[in-house]
Amino acid sequence: MGTNSTDIASWLNDCGLTDKSCSALATVLGSDTSLKELNMSNNNLHDSGVKLLCTGLENMKCRLEILRLNDCGLTYKSCSALATVLGSDTSLKELNMSNNNLQDSGVKLLCAGLENMKCHLEILRLSDCSITEEGYKALASALRSNPSHLIELDLTGNDPGQSGVKELSDLLQDPNCQLKTLRFLGPAADEACQYVTGIVGKNPLLLRELNLSEHELGDTGVNQIAALLQDKHCQLNTLIYVFSLLQGHL
Structure with a gap:
């Protein structure tokens, strides 16, 4: 049966x-x-x-x-x-x-x-x-x-x-x-959350400010962060990653 x-x-x-x-x-x-x-x-x-x-x-x-x-x-x-x-x-x-x-x-x-x-x-x-x-x-x-x-x-x-x-x-x-x-989280935001946590060692959903300086994000990384920022659970109001962008152009 x-x-x-x-x-x-x-x-x-x-x-x-x-x-x-x-x-x-x-x-x-x-x-x-x-x-x-x-x-x-x-x-x-x-x-x-x-x-x-x-x-x-x-x-x-x-x-x-x-x-x-x-x-x-x-x-x-x-x-x-x-x-x-x-x-x-x-x-x-x-x-x-x-x-x-x-x-x-x-x-x-x-x-x-x-x-x-x-x-x-x-x-x-x-x-x-x-x-x-x-x-x-x-x-x-x-x-x-x-x-x-x-x-x-x-x-x-x-x-x-x-x-x-x-x-x-x-x-x-x-x-x-x-x-x-x-x-x-939705699939895209969940993947992005894991990605950022892996970089900074903290859950970005618990942060108001995220500093990603000295990290080479690349297009893929930026796209993942964009997905995270669009999720309603994300409370970030300050994002710092200028230095990482400059590094990519040095």
């Missing part, structure tokens, strides 16, 4: 499903099947559907490792049920809830599950979920409480403000933090 399970996971996204489908799927999840991945993205499940689905996810017979619920019309109400799942010693390792209106209240509820030492989640995707600095602070706190498993966190398309950025930056400096991939 393993091969069929994988195929089924790919068939259920964008299928016009509603919460009525979730009761039957919950029964399947709790029936000792070999289903490892379930993709129900782009369906009208709403909070009521997720709550039904969670009854199957909580079953000790459930072997699901990957659950995708992006763009399913969810709100903070889904997060309470999913937090219970995360804290119930399930096999779930990847959860995608992107493009849902979870807001900070939903993230705070979800953090109750992340803080549980029984949580084995490794990948959490929450892009475009209307999360602000309060949600970022809650996530940072939860991951400090239980840093052992989560290795990838996607928060692209949310607005943490500078305090939220600092919370995440401080978290990454924690020697107990296991995060290997943290996304909250």
